[in-house]
Amino acid sequence: MSAPDFSSASWRKSTRSNAANACVEVASSADGIAGVRDSKERGCGAILAFNRRQWAVFVADLKSGDLDFR
Template identity: 55%
Template sequence: MNESSAAISWRKSSRCASGACVEVADAVGTVLMRDSKTPAGAPLEFSKGVWATFIVDLKEGRFHAN
């Protein structure tokens, strides 16, 4: 991750009610994801293409809670 953490704008899902949620941020060439309970921890980093595929799969219901 090359961007300064001050330059990154994190956002939570509008469906996050508890405050303990996943946050995402756009970075140069990547999408970052972190746990809002531990914002100082290292975020996961995904290419924009992988993230876009994940969002399509999510919206099409390809993931199921057990």
């Protein structure tokens, strides 16, 4: 499996981002892979990649409160 291409992706900042620049951005690659990155690392940082099913499960868990980040 080759790495997804996010070079022309339209990145969106999370609505939960705060003024202290603790932000994440998400985008979709041309082949439907969801990417997540730190907004401070634009273009040079790591991108976490999720297939459609993984992304749907992750978002559902976030919305339900099943993930505890403390």
